[in-house]
Amino acid sequence: MHPRLYIPGPTEVADEVLAAQNRPMIGHRSGDFERLFYGIIAKLKPILLTEQHVYISTSSGSGLQEAAVRNGVRPGRKVLNMVNGAFSDRWQKVAAANGCDSVRVDLAWGQPARPEEIDRYLAAGGFDAVAVVHNETSTGVMSDIGAIAAWVHEKYPDVLLLVDAVSSASGVRIPFDEWQLDMLLTSSQKAFALPPGLAFAAVSDRMLARAKEVPHRGWYFDLLELEKYISTHKTTPATPAISLLYATDLQLDRILAEGLEARWARHQLCMEMTHAWAEGHGFTLFPEPGYESHTITCINNNLGIDVAALVAHAKAHNLVIGNGYGQLKGKAFRIGHMGELAPIHMEELFEVLDSFL
Numbered sequence: 001m002h003p004r005l006y007i008p009g010p011t012e013v014a015d016e017v018l019a020a021q022n023r024p025m026i027g028h029r030s031g032d033f034e035r036l037f038y039g040i041i042a043k044l045k046p047i048l049l050t051e052q053h054v055y056i057s058t059s060s061g062s063g064l065q066e067a068a069v070r071n072g073v074r075p076g077r078k079v080l081n082m083v084n085g086a087f088s089d090r091w092q093k094v095a096a097a098n099g100c101d102s103v104r105v106d107l108a109w110g111q112p113a114r115p116e117e118i119d120r121y122l123a124a125g126g127f128d129a130v131a132v133v134h135n136e137t138s139t140g141v142m143s144d145i146g147a148i149a150a151w152v153h154e155k156y157p158d159v160l161l162l163v164d165a166v167s168s169a170s171g172v173r174i175p176f177d178e179w180q181l182d183m184l185l186t187s188s189q190k191a192f193a194l195p196p197g198l199a200f201a202a203v204s205d206r207m208l209a210r211a212k213e214v215p216h217r218g219w220y221f222d223l224l225e226l227e228k229y230i231s232t233h234k235t236t237p238a239t240p241a242i243s244l245l246y247a248t249d250l251q252l253d254r255i256l257a258e259g260l261e262a263r264w265a266r267h268q269l270c271m272e273m274t275h276a277w278a279e280g281h282g283f284t285l286f287p288e289p290g291y292e293s294h295t296i297t298c299i300n301n302n303l304g305i306d307v308a309a310l311v312a313h314a315k316a317h318n319l320v321i322g323n324g325y326g327q328l329k330g331k332a333f334r335i336g337h338m339g340e341l342a343p344i345h346m347e348e349l350f351e352v353l354d355s356f357l
């Protein structure tokens, strides 16, 4: 048996999904490809809870972080980056590296992004977008995007909402159209339980209209180019990762067969089991109460255990968990409960961790 992954990505991939990648190649300017590609888009829309635009990028999620800031922010305007962990920090750096005028708001790790705080900065004016990570994988914090969206729409109707849902999309309900989000980006290797290498986005009409006002959007991540190719040529501008698309096609069938409500409930149950296990041993949780992620639990090392030894013990039993991320190394540890993982797998993990404690 291979080591089972309880890290926050890459996650376990079902054998049949891995095997689907072995099919022969097809040209990406062919009818076979068009059927595959359009089929995947048709399945992604209900999973991302949108009837607007869906794009598939042959890149990891960071590429779509770049797409979001390059397409959503006009020259002379600003993006507000709420930074509450390593991946929101990355997004801010991506914005700056792309020449975007970014206003960075540093929040304590463990805190969510909050509407009132966002409001305080947007009030200065000059913003085209606010960028928020829904699920900070480094801290296990899940911000309330619905509340942020309602607040921003009410007070700043022209500000776009850019949401990184890399480690939450498909594991947690994020109603893109209902909350009127403008771009939601995610990676294949997290709750979607696919190999790494693809990224998916839901994009609003508003976002595409904004992109038309941005003269230099780059090329690879130009949303208008992706849209043109999907609607007129029924393919992608550059050669896509066809093997990964085979896997995606099957995995989306599996996700839809499970049912979205059931999938979200399974993720929530695994989270609750993980909280109960941690708290039952006297550990506390890192995130501010009420903002705990449904896909990854970050546990404080308040008992002063040897976290590296715990991780090594799990590995010796063929189970892989995560140490604390960056500044939290040794001070916390992380248990992923997303994608293919179910209550039975959590019980197996807890048994092994119990034998260490």
Ligand SMILES: Cc1ncc(COP(=O)(O)O)c(C=O)c1O
Residues within 6 Å of the ligand: 009, 060, 061, 062, 063, 087, 133, 135, 136, 137, 138, 164, 165, 166, 167, 187
């Ligand atoms: C919340 C979040 N955003 C962005 C990224 C970067 O995604 P990728 O590694 O797919 O580029 C990650 C990766 O773990 C992440 O967890």
